[in-house]
Amino acid sequence: MSLSGRRPTRFEARVHAALGEVPRGRVVTYAEVAKRLGCRSAQAIGQALKRNPRAPEVPCHRVIRSDGRLGGYAGKRGGVRVDRKRRLLREEGVEFDDEGKLTDPARLWRWGG
DNA sequence: TCTGTGACCGCTG
């Protein structure tokens, strides 16, 4: 309850706002979001998302790793949580191959570039 | 592919 009952920090709010700019059917990397916020730690982005599993208000599932793999979801780096993430993306037309890599790199969203 | 190091935010004590 320490998590769900907590009010978002300013940093978290900025992360969520940034995610809101990512259209459906597109994905963005943790690094890209970090860059957008002027933060040099992509991991800090993951932290912020973990603290707010309240989808679909915040489309956490649209954030993947720089190497094209899914990365974690809802605080876990594997298992059913990530399976769910993959399903959600699949519903938006974003697919991953057997290696867990993003099939179509054109799906990658990025700001100003 | 795996390991080590860098980076940084928020929790806890």
Added chain:
DNA sequence: ACAGCGGCCACAG
């Protein structure tokens, strides 16, 4: 206020 630690990561070797 402050130090230590862990975490949905990135990057180099």
